[in-house]
Amino acid sequence: MSRKWLIDNQGLFFMAPAMILFVVFVLYPIFYIFGASLYDWDGINEAAYVGLGNYIEMFTDDRAFSVAIRNSIYWTFLTIFPQMFLGFTLASILTSGIPFQNIFRIIFFMPAIISPVVLGIIWQRIYAPFGGLLADIGFETGARFLVQPYLSDPKIAIFSTIFVNVWQWTGFSMLMYVAGLQGLPEEVLSAAEVDGASVRQRVQYIIWPMLRHVHLTLILLGVIGTLQTFALVYMLTKGGPNHATEMLPTYIFLKAFPLQSMGYASAVAVVLLVIALSASIFQVRVLGSRFTIGG
Amino acid sequence: MTRRHTAKALAFAFVTVLALVWLVPIIMMLVVSFMPPDQRAPRFGGMLISGVSLKNYVTVFEDAEIVQHFINSMAVTIPSVFLVVVISSLAAFALARLKFFARDIWFYLLIMTLMLPIPTLVVPIFQINKALGLNDNYLGLILPYTALGVPFAIVILRSFFAGFLKEIEEAAVLDGCTPFGIYWRVMMPVSWPAIAVVIIWQFMTSWNEFILALVTMNTNQVKPLTLVPLVYSGQFMMRPGPMFAILTLITLPVILVYYLMQRFMVSGLTSGAVRG
Numbered sequence: 135m136s137r138k139w140l141i142d143n144q145g146l147f148f149m150a151p152a153m154i155l156f157v158v159f160v161l162y163p164i165f166y167i168f169g170a171s172l173y174d175w176d177g178i179n180e181a182a183y184v185g186l187g188n189y190i191e192m193f194t195d196d197r198a199f200s201v202a203i204r205n206s207i208y209w210t211f212l213t214i215f216p217q218m219f220l221g222f223t224l225a226s227i228l229t230s231g232i233p234f235q236n237i238f239r240i241i242f243f244m245p246a247i248i249s250p251v252v253l254g255i256i257w258q259r260i261y262a263p264f265g266g267l268l269a270d271i272g273f274e275t276g277a278r279f280l281v282q283p284y285l286s287d288p289k290i291a292i293f294s295t296i297f298v299n300v301w302q303w304t305g306f307s308m309l310m311y312v313a314g315l316q317g318l319p320e321e322v323l324s325a326a327e328v329d330g331a332s333v334r335q336r337v338q339y340i341i342w343p344m345l346r347h348v349h350l351t352l353i354l355l356g357v358i359g360t361l362q363t364f365a366l367v368y369m370l371t372k373g374g375p376n377h378a379t380e381m382l383p384t385y386i387f388l389k390a391f392p393l394q395s396m397g398y399a400s401a402v403a404v405v406l407l408v409i410a411l412s413a414s415i416f417q418v419r420v421l422g423s424r425f426t427i428g429g
Numbered sequence: 430m431t432r433r434h435t436a437k438a439l440a441f442a443f444v445t446v447l448a449l450v451w452l453v454p455i456i457m458m459l460v461v462s463f464m465p466p467d468q469r470a471p472r473f474g475g476m477l478i479s480g481v482s483l484k485n486y487v488t489v490f491e492d493a494e495i496v497q498h499f500i501n502s503m504a505v506t507i508p509s510v511f512l513v514v515v516i517s518s519l520a521a522f523a524l525a526r527l528k529f530f531a532r533d534i535w536f537y538l539l540i541m542t543l544m545l546p547i548p549t550l551v552v553p554i555f556q557i558n559k560a561l562g563l564n565d566n567y568l569g570l571i572l573p574y575t576a577l578g579v580p581f582a583i584v585i586l587r588s589f590f591a592g593f594l595k596e597i598e599e600a601a602v603l604d605g606c607t608p609f610g611i612y613w614r615v616m617m618p619v620s621w622p623a624i625a626v627v628i629i630w631q632f633m634t635s636w637n638e639f640i641l642a643l644v645t646m647n648t649n650q651v652k653p654l655t656l657v658p659l660v661y662s663g664q665f666m667m668r669p670g671p672m673f674a675i676l677t678l679i680t681l682p683v684i685l686v687y688y689l690m691q692r693f694m695v696s697g698l699t700s701g702a703v704r705g
Contacts, residue, residue, distance in 0.1 A: 144608055145529030152520035152579050153535065159576035160542050163553030170552065177556075224447075227440045241448045244455060247687045249637040252676045255658055256454045259461070259474040259669065267457065267474030301451070361546040365639040369658070383548030383640065390552050391644060403549040414544040 164407065171401035176394040188401035198377040199402065202385045205292050206360060206409075209381065212296045213303065214356035218349065220300075221307025226337070228308070229315045239312065243305035250302070254369025257298045261285050285371055288378035295370055295379050302366075303359070307352055314348040315341070354417050361410050382406045458680070461673035462486070468670075475669050485674035492671070493661055494649075495678060501646075502653040504567045506635040509574040513631045514624060516575065517582035522612045524583065525590035526598065536587075542580040548640055550577075555644050569645045570653075574635045582627040589623035590616055629690040636683060654679045 171188055175181035192199050224242060228235045245253065260267040261284035272280030284294040318341065326336050364383040367373060373384040380388075382402060390399035461475035465482040489495055523529065524536050554573050555564075563569035593616060601611050617624075639655050646652045649660055657675055665672040 143529040145523035145527035145532065148519040148523035148527065148608075148612070149529070149535060151516040152539065152583065155516065155572070155576035155579060156539060156542065158557070159554065159573050160545065160550070161538075163550045163557070166553040166556070167549065224444065227444050230437070230440065232437055232441045232444070238444050238448055241451055244684075245451070247633060247683050248455075248680050249639070249655055249683070251637075251639055251655055251658055252458070252680055253454065255672065255676060256458050259457070260454060262474065265472055265474065267453075267476060270473045301454075358544060358546070362548065364548055368639075383546065386548050386551060387640065387644075390555075396552055396556075400552050403552060406546055407549045410544055410546050410549070411541075 167400040167403045167407070169400075170397055171404045173397040174395075175397040177390070177396040178394075181397065184397070188398050189405075192398075192401060192405070198380050198385060201377050202380040202382050205379065205381055208292060209296055209299070209360045209363065210357060212293070213299050213360065214353055216300050217304050217307045217356070218352055220304050221352075222311050222342075222345075224304070224308040225311030225315055226341075229312055239305075239309065241305075242308050245302040246306045248302075250365040251369050253298065253302060254366050258285070258370060261294060286375055288375050291371055291375060292379045295367055298370065299363070299366060310348050310352060311345065314345045318344055350417070354414070357413050357417070358410070361406060361413070382409075458673055458676050461669050462677045464670040464673075466668070466670055471669055475673070482670075485670040486678075488671045489674045489678065492664070493657070493675065495657070495675065497650065498652060498654045498657050498660075499682075501567070501651055502636060502655070505570045505574065505642075505653055506632055508567075508571045509578065509635045510628055510631045512571070512575040513578045513582050514627055517579045517627065518586050518617065518620070518624070519612065520579070521583045521586035522590055522608075522616060525587045526593075526611070527608060539580045539583055542577065543584070547577060551640055551644055554641060558645055564645055565648045565651050567651070570635075570638075570642060573641055574631075574638060578631045578634060581630065585626055585630075586620070586623050589620055625690060629686060632686055633683060 170181075172183060172185060173181035174184045174187070224238075228238055263269055263281070263283055263286070268284070269281045272278055282290065285291050322340065322344075323336065326340050331340070362383060363381050364387065367379055367381055367384050368387070371379040373380040373388060377385075382405070386399045386402045386406065389395045389402060457474060457476055460478060461471070462485055463481045463483070464471065464475060464478045464485065465480045466484045466488070468479045471477070520539075524532060550573075558564045558566075558569040561569075563572075597615060598611055601615050606614065636653075637655060642653055642656055643659075646656065652660060657679060658672070661672065661675060665675075
């Protein structure tokens with residue numbers, strides 16, 4: 135490499151530390167899981183090559199894996215859309231000039247900054263069947279439908295878990311919509327009002343469509359968030375009972391560490407990686423969204 | 430006008446009720462942490478306490494090494510915040526202001542990291558740390574946290590650096606400034622709003638990170654605060670009071686940082702986010 139080339143490409147020196155970290159902790163691990171997924175390996179002893187065996191087992195004979203996929207689909211739809219709807223409603227109210235609106239915004243956003251580890255333990259006591267908050271309210275007031283085995287019934291445990299996630303992240307959606315609403319051009323809104331558009335018409339035909347970039351950002355972040363979900367599920371249910379609340383990350387952890395099956399865990403990680411990358415490519419290509427945080 | 434007033438009153442009532450419901454788990458965390466140790470089986474999840482006592486906090490400081498865990502969290506978080514600011518600002522400057530070989534490819538590769546679920550990397554990062562002897566070592570978390578935090582920081586700083594006028598840069602070049610001089614003397618000193626966003630974001634993600642900490646730190650002595658509820662869940666299983674005192678102590682620093690920095694956070698993060 136000539137001296138001139140190096141001077142023309144000085145930027146590479148500025149990039150070098152970021153590049154090195156990226157190669158060691160992102161690029162190499164991606165190749166690593168593809169390789170490891172072809173082996174039966176406990177992480178300590180000699181690995182045995184099994185070809186696509188892990189994948190074949192995963193897709194044909196692994197109930198926990200298919201439950202994890204099903205739960206990811208539930209999780210995606212039952213968090214993203216309720217959060218967007220509720221977040222938009224709150225943002226509309228909290229930009230309309232009602233008293234204490236800044237305090238309300240802080241209250242709704244607060245759960246988003248607290249560790250899911252902490253929240254998981256608190257919600258266990260809310261959901262507990264004996265002496266839990268909901269159950270005791272149910273017993274005392276006669277509202278018996280509140281007395282449920284929220285986390286121990288395999289049929290409802292995943293929905294109880296999703297509910298906590300919605301509670302945690304609605305404030306984030308609200309904040310994004312607040313910023314979006316504040317960025318709307320004043321003239322358009324007042325023109326619509328002068329022309330006699332009702333509140334409903336203004337929301338439906340003007341405000342909601344003009345916030346398209348916020349909707350798309352929230353969907354993108356929601357999908358990434360769903361695919362990363364680990365701490366909350368781990369603290370609430372550890373993926374149980376009987377895998378009923380298993381998500382792909384909890385399953386990777388279970389296989390790799392408690393069950394010492396690093397090869398199989400890598401295969402699950404490959405599937406998760408492929409889902410994540412195709413979801414983002416789909417969104418960029420088809421929905422035309424891009425990752426707009428920071429412009 | 431009266432119809433509008435009624436609508437506003439209704440909206441106010443709606444958010445008030447919802448906000449109270451929203452706060453219940455957080456209030457519960459505080460209330461249970463003040464539960465007297467001699468109270469029998471807690472009811473309503475512990476929301477009904479028979480008195481207010483600071484005993485649980487005393488218990489925590491006596492029986493749990495909470496200060497050590499706090500130091501561990503700091504020892505992991507502060508270096509990763511510092512490294513992220515340095516490394517991402519250098520890269521973002523190059524990506525925004527310099528031309529070099531394969532610039533766009535590097536940018537897209539880094540952006541791709543943002544779409545990557547961290548759990549996919551747990552097995553290889555565990556093995557890398559094992560090979561380097563970094564399990565149970567602060568560096569075993571500092572390096573991956575930095576690597577995973579840099580891309581988001583680059584996105585924020587790059588758009589901020591790209592907003593500078595070309596003329597300022599040209600004037601600096603005429604005055605004999607090198608690219609590093611432009612970065613260090615011209616751009617960094619006036620980039621505090623964007624750097625503040627990077628700092629708070631990296632602080633919160635490193636402080637709250639869980640899955641990598643869980644697999645990397647096996648000795649209690651080096652575990653950060655985020656693992657503390659697991660460390661003491663056996664010891665305090667039947668005593669929600671001390672456990673909730675721990676939860677409160679873990680949460681306070683995050684709320685404090687958020688409260689101090691929220692002006693930057695909201696304006697910095699969302700102004701970029703809605704530009705579309």
